[in-house]
Amino acid sequence: MSLGEQAERAAEVWLKQNKKYAPHAQNVRCPGGEVDLVMKDGDVFVFIEVKARTNNAFGTGLESITKRKLERMMRVVEWYLTRHFTSFPEYRLEAVVIENGQLEHYIDLGFD
Numbered sequence: 403m404s405l406g407e408q409a410e411r412a413a414e415v416w417l418k419q420n421k422k423y424a425p426h427a428q429n430v431r432c433p434g435g436e437v438d439l440v441m442k443d444g445d446v447f448v449f450i451e452v453k454a455r456t457n458n459a460f461g462t463g464l465e466s467i468t469k470r471k472l473e474r475m476m477r478v479v480e481w482y483l484t485r486h487f488t489s490f491p492e493y494r495l496e497a498v499v500i501e502n503g504q505l506e507h508y509i510d511l512g513f514d
Contacts, residue, residue: 404464408453409454410438413498416505418443427445435474447493449479451511455501464500464508472511 403411406482410428423441430437430449439450450473453463475495483490495511 405454405456406452409500410452412500412505413450414439414441417450417498417507421507423514426464427482430478431483432478434468434477435478435481437475437478437482445492447483447491447494447495449482450476450499451475451495453497453499455499463501464497464506465499475490 414428415423417439418425419498421443423443425439425445426470427440427442428438437449438452439448441448450459451467453466455463472495479493479495483493494509497508497511499506499508
């Protein structure tokens with residue numbers, strides 16, 4: 403199992419146990435993007451990018467979630483929701499970053 407796959411599993415387990423999120427989908431791909439996890443926080447769909455780093459030689463995991471990455475995530479959100487719902491439910495973008503054995507959860511990513 404790759405580092406990325408291990409991180410995705412660890413993130414899903416952590417979010418289920420600590421945030422009570424319910425799994426909905428994994429590795430959702432569409433033309434132009436991918437989202438690692440789709441979970442539900444009550445009635446809210448949460449689209450989650452998972453980043454794992456063994457060191458910060460190429461920057462932190464959070465730094466790798468650029469405006470361009472967020473735009474790609476939004477393509478997936480729009481693609482996914484239009485295929486599964488007649489009207490968009492509430493949703494948000496989040497990230498889980500695992501670096502040096504520490505897990506950090508970032509809620510409601512924006513385009514700042």
